[in-house]
Amino acid sequence: MASDVPSRPMRFFVMKHVLWGDQDTEFSTVKANVGPAPHCPQCGDTIGTLSWQPPYRVELELYGKDFGDLVEGPGGDLLVTERFAEDFKAQGLTGLSGFHPVEVLRARRKRRGPKPGPPPRYLFVTPAYGHTALDMERSRLRISRPMKCSWCRYVGIDAIDGLALEAGTWKGEDVFRPRGLWGRIIVSARFMHFAERHAMSHMTLVPLEKYVWDPLGLYYPRPLQLEPPSRS
Secondary structure (H helix, E strand, C coil), rough: CCCCCCCCCCEEEECCCCCCCCCCCCCCCCCCCEEEECCCCCCEEECCCCCCEECCCCEEEECCCCCCEEEEHHCCEEEHHHHHHHHHHHHHCCCEEEEEEEEEEEEECCCCCCCCCCCCEEEEEEEEEEEEEEECCCCCEEEECCCCCCCCCCCCCCEEEEECCCCCCCCCEEEEEECCCCCCCCCEEHHCCCHHHCCCCCCEEHHHHHHHEEECCCCCCCCCCCCCCCCC
């Protein structure tokens, strides 16, 4: 017999990296080979940065006490530790592809402290893109350019005060970049539980509807503040 209790809506989160945390890590590519950037299959506009091609070689910069499990680099390229990759696959999660081994040529500590030990093994992964779409009506966006393409949904976003996904477009991926906002990584509640259970470091997950990005103070005007301290 069918239950009368309504099913709970799916919860999603925006993945953000924790700057100045204990596992604050960054990477830069070394003499990277690049391929063409992806393009919208409908309008032909560019929908991403140039693709990173092998060999995958990097330099790590350690700002925290230890290396993070997930590290974002130039253009949104993503590295995960071997531990992350093994647990991700063991849990049956989806939405990441590639898992290409990365050669770390150098690891430097960028704050005062002892010389860092050997870094973990990192893999280059690519989040899914192409199915799930941003709901342009329900998301709170300040835009500088109206949407012209219903597939890529580029609008030129100046500020965000909460996001929503279009019903029926999510195909079950646990990690993905949504159409309309390919520069952000969205994760499922299953991923959130996985990250908590396995104590994955160097990330924080913000509920989709509470995500705020407002660098110009368009939604939340604020007094002029001094620039944050430089990483250098």
